[in-house]
Amino acid sequence: MLDQKLFTFLKVAQLKNYTKAAKELHLTQPAVTQQIKKLEDHYGCQLFDIKGKSVNLTPQGEALYHYAKFQVANENQLIDQLKKYETPIKIGATLSIADYYLPPYLSKYIKNYDELISVTVQNTQTIIDMLLNNELYCAFIEGIFDKSIFQYYQFNQTKFLPVARKGHPLEGLNLELSDIHKYPLILREKGSGTREIYENFLYQNNDTLASANKIYEINSFGILKNLLGNSDAISFMYEEVAREEVENGELCFLSINHYSIERPLYFIYPKNSLLKNRIERFYQRLMN
Structure with a gap:
């Protein structure tokens, strides 16, 4: 994660104004001034040449500006790369549902949302066992399950x-x-x-x-x-x-x-799941 002071520096350099930079960053002007001062102390040089209302980069500031822009680009590239290794939401589905009911829902979800998903197809009992063993986050099932330990929604009939x-x-x-x-x-x-x-x-x-x-x-x-x-x-x-x-x-x-x-065909997940918010968000997006 890049130092916030670099983002503040870039904003001042782009706007050439401490007050406007503070407003866009939702900071006070003294806070912006303090962050720039800490950068100057760290690098041992003056970064901005301030004359009246004119705020311009010094040669050293120009060098830091290009360096900071490069680091921001690298940071964004790294974030995109890490997303490829993001843990997918692990979904279970019984055979009937997986082959004949779920595909239209998942097709729209993949088209509209940038979240990785993993689907395991097994019979109802195996799916329930995997949910209880934390091998799956949630599941689409038919058949009987214990409603006292699972949160559930009917998604089809x-x-x-x-x-x-x-x-x-x-x-x-x-x-x-x-x-x-x-x-x-x-x-x-x-x-x-x-x-x-x-x-x-x-x-x-x-x-x-x-x-x-x-x-x-x-x-x-x-x-x-x-x-x-x-x-x-x-x-x-x-x-x-x-x-x-x-x-x-x-x-x-x-x-x-x-x-x-x-x-009824059900969407279920364990009531005590630590991933409740992510699972609920997934289901609401899927159904919408």
């Missing part, structure tokens, strides 16, 4: 729907849950928010995963949707995850009687 290939034997029918069990089921891995939602739905209907004909665990939506399109398997996912394939006529949403699940 989405439907959670049964999905199958276009032309599936169950397409267009009013189904019972038992009809779904006759076909292979594709789910995300244990710990994922979407799997937890489906298991809770089964529990509320006095049912379990044991009723399924067969269960495949796939943690990639790309592979999962490809398998759906080439088999009679069924899966459950957020509406946005399958939207493109449904619109293209590759997949379809099934209709189960008395089935209606809408889920």
